[in-house]
Amino acid sequence: MTTATTATTATTATTTASTAAQPHAVGVAHTRIEARDKVTGAARYAGEIPFTELAHGWLVLSTVARGSVRSIGEDAVRALPGVLSVLHHGNAPRVKDDVIGALGRPDPIVEVFQHDRVPHAGWPVALVVAETSEQAREAAEALVVEYDEEPHDIAFHADRPGIYTPQDMEATKGDLDTQLAASDVVVDAAYTTPEQHHTAMEPHAVTARWHDGRLQVFDSNQGSKWIADDLAGLFSLDPAAVHVRSEHVGGAFGSKGLRAHHVAAVMAATELHRPVRVVLTRRQVFATTGYRSPTVQRVRLGADPDGRLRAFGHENLNLTSNLREFVEGSAAFGRTMYDADAHHTVNRVVPVDVATPTWMRAPGEAPGSFAVESALDELAERLGMDPIALRARNEPAVGPMSGLPFSSRRLIGCFEDGASRFGWADRDPRPRMRRDGRWLLGTGTAASTFPAGAVPSTASVTAEPDGTFTVRITAADVGTGARTALTLIAADALDVTPERVRVRIADSDFGPAWVAGGSMGTRSWGWAVIAAARDLRERLPLTSGEIPDGGITARTDTAELIAALAKKERYAYGAQFAEVAVDVATGEVRVRRMLGVFAAGRIINPLTARSQFVGGMTWGISMALHEEAVRDEASGGHVGADLAGYHVAAHADVPDIQAEWIDDPDPDDPVGIKGVGEIGIVGTAAAIANAVWHATGVRQRDLPIRPDRVLLAEARRDA
Template sequence: MTTMTGTPAVTGAVGTAHTRVEGVAKVTGAARYAGEIPYAELAHGWLVVSTVARGRIRSIGADAVLAMPGVLSVLHHGNAPRLDIDYVGLLGRPDPTLAVFQDDRVPYLGWPVALVVAETSEQAREAAEALVVEYDEEPHDVAFAAGRDGTYTPENSAVEKGDVEAELAASAVVLDAEYTTPEEHHAMMEPHAAMARWEDGRLEVVDSNQGTMWVAAELANLFSLDPTSVRVRSEHVGGGFGSKGIRVHQVCAVMAATALQRPVRVVLTRRQMFSLTGYRSPTVQRVRLGADADGRLRAFAHEAQNLSSTVHEFIEPSAAVGRAMYASDAHHSVNRVVRLDVPTPTFMRAPGEAPGSFAMECALDELAEKCGVDPIALRVRNEPDAGPVSGLPFSSRNLLACFEEGARRFGWADRDPRPGVRREGRWLLGTGVAAASFPSNAMPSTAAVTAEADGTFTVRINAADIGTGARTALTQIAADALEVEPGRVRTRIADSDFGPAMIAGGSMGTRSWAWAVTGAAKELREKLALGGTVPPEGITVRSDTSEALAALAQKERYSFGAQFAETAVDVTTGEVRVRRMLGIFAAGRIVNPLTARSQLVGGMTWGLSMALHEEAVRDAASGGHVGADLAGYHVAANADVPLIEADWVEDTDADDPVGIKGVGEIGIVGAAAAIANAVWHATGVRHRHLPIRPDRVLLAGAVAPAGAGVSVGAGAEGPDA
């Protein structure tokens, strides 16, 4: 036993750079991911997905497959157990896709129609590929376009303030433009994988997910189980970006493990992930701005449209991004949806804000040009004193400080505002800027902190580290709250048995978990300060932040940022190269500068990829993707990424009990717009449709053959191609 007396010295771990506590395990291979943990008697499931985009299953040739070597079972709609889909979960009503193998209906290409289970993964795959499924095919519709038939406005998706049409009519300068973003996919390194088994009457699932509490609760509902009989663990996750919630592979693994009474693992292929794990919906966005001659906004209107599946409604809230950004006399924003024969989209890093900021921040840049005002000056001119729509005060709003620091470091004052005047050989050069914002919310979480008999401390919280460094940040936070060195703290995460906690999403994870860990650690420290001994089983204190969340009410809480980019456009090939990027952010208290900067740079890199590369193309004839893999779906590679700098300004809020705002998503917001605005500055042509491919640049007519003069027009627009 260890005797605890007095108060240890403050270490100040928060705010200093710390390498990841699990870093060595990851780089040496000691860290095991969901798809590679060995289990005795493990069987392997391989999904069979539909080859038609709409119709019904006529027959499944299971008998022939069951005779193949190693095959244990073929689950399908004719023999699968019934599931309960009529419930409201953590994020509302579930996507009916989760109720796998419940009927013969096929609503899109890639819909799961069977699961083949075998002794080895190779046997399961061979049998799955041999399974003959016949369909009664029906005509499908996957064509997404602005305002097409079937487009509707979901309930509570529109916000109005003032009379937009009247203010537009009274404006000296009006902008009315349409912007589009394509379908985009998460494409994380680790595929989705789950192992399920029954042990001592409890269901155990080892998974790759963004919240074990979420997955455990959904599985309990689907299979009508007592929630206490389900345990989900997810210690290491190789990326999620919004897609690793509850998916069909977890359901299939549980279904097979129940039927066979042995452990079963299901791992999705990369191609299957394109139809089974969600994606960012394509968007069509119309932005209308009305301003006085000096650029002061009178009207702000943002209308966005996305697609969803015929089985489930998902809204990509692109039009919501401006509701906290710019002051205007009148405001109108609305998100609309059309249901097609496609898989259901899902959350993807900065859902709504990423595509919405592209349209909004490009429109602000166009308005600045029309008014003859510097793009930063225009944004400063329309800085609100309070929430532009809500009227609520901001907890803190240091956007202007981001612009000021960013402009100084980027050299914005030396910028010639005229487009198409800077050239180096065959390259036209330009610079662009955009604002960034992302909500800073928190959700209830519980935590337990134990003083161990050996003088160390164990933190248990159902957090998820999806590559963000959350485990390390929580270790630092606990160390400071306990007033000990971080080396004396062990942080255990991602186990649903630890109790409810926020999922890793919405940039709320570390913020929510830190609150719970701090509360438990401080109470434990106070208890230990009374003296006495720590028994062999330790002393544990638990916390719950549910009631404390009321302290966040009545204020708008956001992270903000300013994105800067310099681009070079090849006049002969149309290639766009980003030469440098700078992001300055106001993101509250930075726990770990090392991992925080990594997150911000990662988001900005994704913004570059979004601007120039990423585009999932759907074939109208088949209803499926063209190139549903990482060869056909292009993401930015090392050679595409230049020097990217990310930093932050002081951003404190005396009324915030946590001070952490989250940096996982704001890095991508505005990055694509800054690059698109830089391409306009280089060429004089606006590109309102992402990605800015070389063919689009060439068709825009802003480049010329080598040696020829380049003719650019400040008001030119790129093609719709």
């Protein structure tokens, strides 16, 4: 559906609309438009925007894992210097508990201060508001909250009671057991991944105020319209009365949707009639903003001697909260990847007394690829077959489960290009054959994939009287360079240089648009921008070329255009290669070099795209060797919920790491993008684990590959 509006015509014009043909901007490396502002500190993040009469809120989180609040000692705290308010379940405004937003029901943690129940450790029980953040923190830490504690259960393992299969989480083709029995070679192995956290550089922050009859929210989020609509629903407001902006975001990865601190800040701003800011500490981020669930996965593969798969089975279990079902869909990874006579994949969950998990970079695919790509490597070993040849042997002609054609599929092209660059042909396939002093050396590979979708979005493009163009779309740049990519897309669609295009984003008043998530952001937004730009060009004056004061605006949404994409399977693909060094005396594992080659559609900006690929692969190194959130079963809370106790890859851990790509534009949409934000992490951990096997001759099926696990494996090998 396309609509267009024309601004009020002026009697005189200040410029013309004609433009000379320009070199294509898309595909040429461009530095980020906001780069100078970010490196000089001029870019304001959500916790830095100045306001007069600003008050500061500090969340108080429960210290018990299950029970109810008996009492809150607010009187003593209200007497402390600077304290303005103490919000809790006894005095907070009521919010609706049945809101269904654009991405479903918000995490129930947003329904803060509505009851005395404590469903998990870290549940918000109060907000202390004061004149300064220091006063708010001191008062919050002094607040005495007494609980009636109840027994809790946070244990997570494959044979615990309460496991169930959610609706539409199981897919079957053929008879798996029959095909396994008929297979010459069978792999049946279990793999585990731990709880993992987003750990974005910028902690979550929000400022709320009422201004000119509207609720204004300045936030760090992945979709301003998404946040605005959910807040409107919770507080029973007209959506037009909520205005959310999120100009700069220092990382998100799935965690920056609507959360408890948003709602608490709005409550406080409503009570105090002044702006209220809530900034979370790193420990509070761990407790309240979601995480990737741990998984237990079983993979069963059966093959003929030539490597053809007869059977493909993948069972995944993740935990969820007792508040809301969340599925880490790891078992879906192989449904589109490899052909087999029989497929059976299922995702199961078990509720326990913890906070609700959420989306985290490559949800499902990241842990799922570790299990499947490790199991395929084990199968290749037992077959005496090259791991790349095994994957090529099982390439599907159409979707293995859906039967739909692929829009394009260049997975084997990624492997061929990567093998050449990495020197794979020189590899001795036998394990434990290469040494460098005290280090055992090994190489490994794995496949990656991620869906390439698009979601309807709305954009407007205005031809300004001074010869420039303004694009407005509620996109979110969470550090990916989306603002710059959209500028390049708009410049090409308008046939002008990027310098003549100004892209405005992250403002809910610009209308509905997809969030920064699912590797669909730039594709969805870019499509809307192209459609609006084309509509505008048709409306520009062709004779006099005059642009009236106020400009000419075209506004377009892409709902009907995108509907046609459902007729094919659309995925980005990649091949990951890793070389590791393992010291079996200390258990230390070092990644020496990594290469990822990707078929991820049209690359809009090579500079920022490479950054996204490398960033994802770096996270894959972190996933393979470092990241592991640990909970204390006695308290139900985290152990080491900070960047000292939760280890992520640092500079010293990141080796010679390279990202390349092959040509692979999607033929069925005008942008041609498939998405680069998430595919880099997919398969990386498996490639590293496979390289560790090649170095040591011992499989590592549990992440992260800690030194103690290497030492235990070495001890078992020598026993």
